[in-house]
Amino acid sequence: MPEPEVLARLEEAKKVYRTGDTTITALDATTMDIRSEELVLIEGPSGSGKTTLISLIGCVIYPTDGKVFVRGVHTSGLNDRELSKLRLDNIGFVFQNFNLIAPFSALDNVAFPLRLMGKSGREARREALAQLEKLGLAGRRQNRPRELSGGQKQRVAIARALATNPRILLCDEPTASLDHASLDKIMSELRNLSREGKAVVVVTHDPRLEEYADRIVRVEDGKIVDEKT
Amino acid sequence: MFRQALQFINYDKPKAFGATLGVLVAIFLIGQQAGIFIFLTSLMTTLVDNSKADIWVTNDKARDANRLGTIDMRYAQELKSVPGVNMASPLVLAGANAKLRNGEQLPVQLVGVEAPEFLLEPWRVVKGSKYGLLDNGGVSVDVFDISSMDSLVAGEPLEINGERSYIKTITRGARGFGGTLMVTTVNRARTLGQVPSNKASAILLTVKDGFSADSVAAAVNRSFFGIRAWEREAFSRQTREENLSNSGIGTSTFTLIIFAIISGMVIIGLTLYSAAIERLNDYATMKAIGASNGYVTRIILTQALLIATVGFALAALLLVGFRKGIANAGVIFEYGWMLWAGLLLATLLLSLGGALLAIFRIRKVEPASVFR
Numbered sequence: 001m002p003e004p005e006v007l008a009r010l011e012e013a014k015k016v017y018r019t020g021d022t023t024i025t026a027l028d029a030t031t032m033d034i035r036s037e038e039l040v041l042i043e044g045p046s047g048s049g050k051t052t053l054i055s056l057i058g059c060v061i062y063p064t065d066g067k068v069f070v071r072g073v074h075t076s077g078l079n080d081r082e083l084s085k086l087r088l089d090n091i092g093f094v095f096q097n098f099n100l101i102a103p104f105s106a107l108d109n110v111a112f113p114l115r116l117m118g119k120s121g122r123e124a125r126r127e128a129l130a131q132l133e134k135l136g137l138a139g140r141r142q143n144r145p146r147e148l149s150g151g152q153k154q155r156v157a158i159a160r161a162l163a164t165n166p167r168i169l170l171c172d173e174p175t176a177s178l179d180h181a182s183l184d185k186i187m188s189e190l191r192n193l194s195r196e197g198k199a200v201v202v203v204t205h206d207p208r209l210e211e212y213a214d215r216i217v218r219v220e221d222g223k224i225v226d227e228k229t
Numbered sequence: 230m231f232r233q234a235l236q237f238i239n240y241d242k243p244k245a246f247g248a249t250l251g252v253l254v255a256i257f258l259i260g261q262q263a264g265i266f267i268f269l270t271s272l273m274t275t276l277v278d279n280s281k282a283d284i285w286v287t288n289d290k291a292r293d294a295n296r297l298g299t300i301d302m303r304y305a306q307e308l309k310s311v312p313g314v315n316m317a318s319p320l321v322l323a324g325a326n327a328k329l330r331n332g333e334q335l336p337v338q339l340v341g342v343e344a345p346e347f348l349l350e351p352w353r354v355v356k357g358s359k360y361g362l363l364d365n366g367g368v369s370v371d372v373f374d375i376s377s378m379d380s381l382v383a384g385e386p387l388e389i390n391g392e393r394s395y396i397k398t399i400t401r402g403a404r405g406f407g408g409t410l411m412v413t414t415v416n417r418a419r420t421l422g423q424v425p426s427n428k429a430s431a432i433l434l435t436v437k438d439g440f441s442a443d444s445v446a447a448a449v450n451r452s453f454f455g456i457r458a459w460e461r462e463a464f465s466r467q468t469r470e471e472n473l474s475n476s477g478i479g480t481s482t483f484t485l486i487i488f489a490i491i492s493g494m495v496i497i498g499l500t501l502y503s504a505a506i507e508r509l510n511d512y513a514t515m516k517a518i519g520a521s522n523g524y525v526t527r528i529i530l531t532q533a534l535l536i537a538t539v540g541f542a543l544a545a546l547l548l549v550g551f552r553k554g555i556a557n558a559g560v561i562f563e564y565g566w567m568l569w570a571g572l573l574l575a576t577l578l579l580s581l582g583g584a585l586l587a588i589f590r591i592r593k594v595e596p597a598s599v600f601r
């Protein structure tokens with residue numbers, strides 16, 4: 001097993017939102033490394049900046065200040081196309097509200113990033129089906145998101161994030177709609193994935209998840225206030 | 230791409246239906262207007278286009294085959310001596326009033342042609358033949374120009390300017406621009422239309438093998454004063470331009486087509502835009518996952534093109550039906566490949582132009598909006 005490597009890095013990264021004449025510092029200057037073979041848990045109260053933190057790591061938003069590196073690439077200098085490609089190749093995202101693409105079936109949702117990577121439709125759907133099978137959802141592959149329960153949507157979202165086999169997996173509250181059995185199944189799987197060399201970042205309110213974590217980062221009011229290993 | 234676009238269309242069928250209807254209506258209207266326009270312009274030049282003359286010689290002030298003025302008959306003889314001229318035969322156009330046996334009255338344009346040359350003979354003949362015109366009082370009539378067409382039989386008498394005449398030749402779809410055409414002999418056209426015997430409306434020429442119509446026309450124009458020789462195509466073009474610039478048919482057709490394109494584009498634009506707005510979150514998700522702006526642009530374009538294809542196909546079907554239906558009422562024209570190409574171009578313009586608004590909006594959406 002190779003040494004853990006730094007897959008993403010925030011350097012004094014800060015995110016400020018301006019709405020009218022109020023400014024909200026969603027995340028204060030933060031420095032943080034995301035390493036392979038590690039499952040990091042990000043905890044904190046609502047509105048503390050958890051989603052902002054992983055959005056910065058996931059290059060979905062740009063920092064107001066500071067730098068973001070993904071696999072050693074400084075992201076500020078990239079154009080839309082390059083940044084999209086960087087996300088597609090390196091990052092799997094499980095969004096807080098699933099964000100499944102409504103017109104697509106469960107299968108096509110999972111196949112979508114594979115298509116973006118240039119795989120043929122047939123190949124992409126074959127791999128997507130294998131992914132859905134792992135999460136016990138092969139039977140619902142033809143259903144559109146609105147025909148799925150919350151937990152099923154969540155699992156489709158996880159399948160989609162895993163489909164491209166990304167090195168960095170960012171999960172925003174991935175277990176909120178899951179019962180204990182499915183939670184354990186998914187968290188064990190995420191842990192295994194980190195053991196295989198991925199960096200897994202999980203945002204949660206749920207203390208049940210702590211037992212699966214290698215590192216727990218506590219965010220409050222836009223600042224990292226505590227880190228436990 | 231195709232599959233994804235189809236799924237978006239499928240997900241919001243009412244909007245896809247609306248946009249398709251927008252294309253359909255706009256393209257059908259354009260095709261319909263263009264068809265009528267083609268028909269009318271073909272009527273303008275129908276006398277010239279259906280003549281067998283290589284050259285039309287007219288009064289030098291004439292710019293329109295439907296309003297020729299007069300030319301002196303002595304030119305008919307003199308033109309025969311121009312090198313390259315084969316036949317020279319007078320044409321007499323004269324307005325008259327016809328009264329059918331059933332009492333129906335109609336204004337007609339008498340077209341007097343000389344036998345045996347028949348450099349302008351009745352075309353689209355369905356009953357009788359041009360030789361019937363040589364019989365005493367013989368004229369041709371088009372079935373579409375009289376309301377009692379079913380009862381029409383060859384040999385039926387009618388009155389033209391009070392003189393007894395006979396329908397000897399029946400055509401179907403040989404119609405004039407100004408009114409009903411009735412072809413007859415030069416002499417009878419003169420008598421009925423009170424045209425002096427030393428006058429004609431035009432002298433029609435054919436050229437001998439080995440001579441070009443252009444050069445013979447040029448030779449005529451060089452050696453005669455007060456008349457003008459037109460190569461047939463040139464006179465047809467001149468007649469069309471004259472009528473288009475004087476009648477407003479061109480402008481009104483053009484305006485209608487522009488309006489159809491604009492309103493179609495607005496309908497399609499708004500429909501695609503509101504469809505895109507409703508799916509904003511999906512497009513943002515696609516971007517957050519790793520789709521570039523180019524990719525989401527192509528998804529919208531593919532949807533627009535799919536809608537355009539269906540709309541165009543349906544409009545084309547309707548237009549073919551329209552052409553058939555209206556031909557049965559005597560409005561006969563053909564859609565050439567140029568028109569179809571033009572309609573296809575208009576469809577592309579409509580759908581791609583209509584997609585622009587949606588594309589601008591989608592390109593602006595930030596992937597971060599998936600968190601809201």
Ligand SMILES: Nc1ncnc2c1ncn2[C@@H]1O[C@H](COP(=O)(O)OP(=O)(O)OP(=O)(O)O)[C@@H](O)[C@H]1O
Pocket residue numbers: 017018019024025026027044045046047048049050051052053096
């Ligand atoms: N696009 C935005 N515009 C303005 N303010 C924003 C925006 N996104 C986030 N914020 C603000 O930034 C702060 C941090 O938000 P963030 O979404 O990171 O919180 P969170 O920890 O994920 O909360 P939750 O647990 O409720 O998901 C909040 O006060 C939020 O209102």
Ligand SMILES: [Mg+2]
Pocket residue numbers: 050051052096172
């Ligand atoms: Mg959040």
